[in-house]
Amino acid sequence: MATIDIKSVSKIYAGGAQAVRDISIAIKDGEFIVLVGPSGCGKSTLLRMVAGLEEISAGEVRIGDRRVNDVDPADRDIAMVFQNYALYPHMTVRDNLAYGLKNRKTPKAEIAARVADAARMLEIEPYLDRKPRALSGGQRQRVAMGRAIVRQPAAFLFDEPLSNLDAKLRVTMRGEIKRLQRRLGTTSIYVTHDQLEAMTLADRLVVLNKGEIEQIGSPLDVYHRPASTFVASFIGSPAMNLVKAQAEGAGVKIGDQWLALSKPLTSDASLTLGFRPEDAALSMDPAQGLRFELDYVEELGAQRLLHGLVGGQPVSVVTASIHAFRGEMGLSITENKLHAFSAQTGKRLGQSDGVAAAHRAEALA
Known part of the structure; x- marks a missing residue:
């Protein structure tokens, strides 16, 4: 677990297009932060800069006491859950869960223990010997979450992980994500365009618009005291x-x-x-x-x-x-x-x- 400090971060692409403008967010240890906004507002770009998948044009990102601007994604001690699950189709669920740990030369006994714990926590024990094609969308998303959990990272990064699920399953899965995050106490950044999802999951919301922060606050404060007409019209249904x-x-x-x-x-x-x-x-x-x-x-x-x-x-x-x-x-x-x-x-x-x-x-x- 760790704090995450995003300090005056900007992203400018070739040609001068600016996706993120001078964003600063101080995220506490164990906090669940949700980046919410419409398509194109810069939320996924910001998450990818924290993950190391996008180069930072200006500013800095610190995870714990370490500046990570020039640190490779694999060395940032973070785990990411994607929208499309990103599972290896030729591997069983067990092997998908264990793959990252094997690459880090984790002892076999520890790998087995971590996989067993994650499978039990996510209720996917019956599926450990199946391949992803034999799983439903919700089960695949649980496996993707399990792969992040076994890493025991300093922070979880979620990039619209529920957008491919049907409405009923999204409700179930967001409850599971919130319960897991509280149980594990891991600092988390979650990206979504769904304001209902944002309201139900967040300790604090960061509402983005056109690459800039419109408002940061608890879900209730943002709902009851919006800082602008954009926030007022975007948050609430x-x-x-x-x-x-x-x-x-x-x-x-x-x-x-x-x-x-x-x-x-x-x-x-x-x-x-x-x-x-x-x-x-x-x-x-x-x-x-x-x-x-x-x-x-x-x-x-x-x-x-x-x-x-x-x-x-x-x-x-x-x-x-x-x-x-x-x-x-x-x-x-x-x-x-x-x-x-x-x-x-x-x-x-x-x-x-x-x-x-x-x-x-x-x-x-």
Whole structure:
């Protein structure tokens, strides 16, 4: 186990294309960090630089007390789990698990013990004499994880390891990964584009956009206090509602509608107002709160997601009601669940600490 320090790291490819810009992350010993963002945001490139599979253009990476910029991948004391499993098809599961240890001249008795421990931990003991083609996708991913575990590395690096699995198996496997990481206590960096996967696995999230860090924080802090409209729209499903608004005194104007507040939300006149679909409520009386013009309904089983317009702008609301909603309704929003962002930069505008405290208290209740 070890700390990982990523200090002012950048990646510039031939021709000047910059994939990663001046990224710094201090990862604690035993911490589970998730790099999350859309395709092309630089998360896999950053992981590969930590692994030694991509050259670092600027900055440095330290694993423990050692600078590893010029250290070969095999000598960095890390183990990587890939999206495509990367198993040797001609070898049995047992041989796949043992292969890296044999290359390191590990004594046979120790290899056998480590393979047996990993197989028991991952519940793949019945498959040790099978070849990968005789395994399901989930079993192959367990073998890939087992190959990393037997190394007993300082850190695990996961590069979208569940993206080839079906939805049900992804849920099962991410739970197994989290339990294993807690049990082993190994420092881990996990890359995914799936924000739900990121939220459920991470001790801390690192949200990336266009090669830069948008926000670092615990899943709850990032969800309840997003640093920008990008984070607000990317983290959370369904996404946060973001509408253009004008602050006027102790309230805001959305299109031709007025939302009264107990105190001014921000000193900026023009802003983007954000609120989660679950933080709004609908009334059958359009005069109660903002006027919500229903467009269509998504049935989600235990809940319904209603899509409509407020002040001519698209808004979604989550409800458990079974009423046959139609036409115009009233929309109310809990005041301390509102978020204000700059209309120019998209960055979060200053709000009182009481807002963040209210979010955290409710989340932990």
